Amino acid sequence: MAFLMKSMISNQVKNLGFGGGSEENKEEGGTSDPAAAHGMTREEYEEYQKQMIEEKMERDAAFTQKKAERACLRVHLREKYRLPKRRRIRISPCCR
Numbered sequence: 001m002a003f004l005m006k007s008m009i010s011n012q013v014k015n016l017g018f019g020g021g022s023e024e025n026k027e028e029g030g031t032s033d034p035a036a037a038h039g040m041t042r043e044e045y046e047e048y049q050k051q052m053i054e055e056k057m058e059r060d061a062a063f064t065q066k067k068a069e070r071a072c073l074r075v076h077l078r079e080k081y082r083l084p085k086r087r088r089i090r091i092s093p094c095c096r
Contacts, residue, residue, distance in 0.1 A: 035045030077083065
């Protein structure tokens with residue numbers, strides 16, 4: 001409900017001409033600078049990109065670590081309980 005009221009009021013304000021002109025120019029022309037598109041300076045945007053890359057690398061490293069731990073645990077449990085490896089059943093497309 002609040003979203004509906006906000007959108008109605010903002011549309012009325014844009015129609016009055018208090019803030020619609022600059023936004024229309026941005027939509028029509030588009031900005032080639034990604035920093036300006038995000039509302040940041042170039043330095044802030046570069047720092048943001050570096051931070052995002054570092055966080056992605058940390059997530060990837062944590063995922064790889066967890067994946068290796070799970071594989072190790074699977075091997076250990078298979079050996080302990082003498083379980084066979086799980087076989088995948090292949091279904092040919094013509095037999096469906």
